[in-house]
Amino acid sequence: MLTQLRCIAIDDEPIALDVVRAHADKVPFLDLRRTFVNAIEALAFLKTETIDLIFLDINMPDLTGLDFAQVVGNRSLVIFTTAYPEYALQGFELSALDYLLKPIAFGRFFQAANKAYERLAGPDKNGTPARSPYVFVKDGYDWVRISLAELQYVESEGNYLTFQETGKKTLTRMTIGEAMEMLPAEQFMRVHKSYIVALDRIEKIERHQLTIGKVQVPLSGSYRDELLERVK
Template structure:
């Protein structure tokens, strides 16, 4: 896995760039090299500096983010940042990695950062992981060892084999972060690793020594996926 992702941020609003700076400073694997209020200057920078990830505003003068992304092509991953949701479809048509709507919450920013990290990892399929905040620390969750995620109030417990991490996040955000081919929501409060299920009963699953509740609305889908 790469130690860090080299990234830049481009936005004609300095306040918006300050938000990206603040968020990026909290993510251990992001190395924010430069910020730009002028997209043309950013293009010049990219001619000599290899960059993994670009946080790119869409509605800018002279050169829009959409035009900028077309020029860059597939040389760098792009995460669009904008206050205008109507640009989302165009952004994804340009193969953007993600689309962040302003004001950007840190949890949502972290999801995009994790997605970029996983995309750029040569061995992501063999040993993927994500980072979550546990107290004041950022800890790595090894997805191959993650058994289940449990929601309780405003907190989630990521239960790995032999250890766990507790973070402030919604279960919906966790579902977006985790790869759908490996994990599935089986209850309003639980996401499980399909590879860790040992037994399926009518209303519960067995994972290790733990019984996880199974909602009827998810049961048919689960049975279909484990066949």
């Protein structure tokens, strides 16, 4: 199973590279091997090293990111990073995996990184696309890693959600619909207007509630039949 993506980042602005490095350090499946302010030096590095993913600035002197991507071809996935949205179309014409507009927010960076992980890991033996074993949610000014293996349920509380892991809970400002889009559908299911549960954590199903550990989670009638089908 793929555990980490070997990455490099190329940008003629050191501060921009610091942002990519800081974001990459938070993502367990990214291994940022090197950063470069000179695209020519990066090309020389790629002649001797195998790299899965390149975070690549577009507007650089001597050799632009667009030119660099053409030289690299399909040897590595490319995620463009730039302050100029007008380059997006050209980037996607070069089959770039994604396009990040500076200043790059961590949440958007993680989405792009996870897309790369899914692309390179490929489907499992059942044909299910591979996913990162983590998601990140924002808690105040910080981004907190949520382990999908440890996540028991998600509870809606007004404009906030609580992600309940084994022995840990994280409160974040998010809608339950956004959480459903983030979590893998094969592992998690909405069972109530205010709850999403991990299917493999359900210990007991009653008419109007579920038991997960020591917690009773309400079960809406509109979800009950689907739930029973999925746990058979």
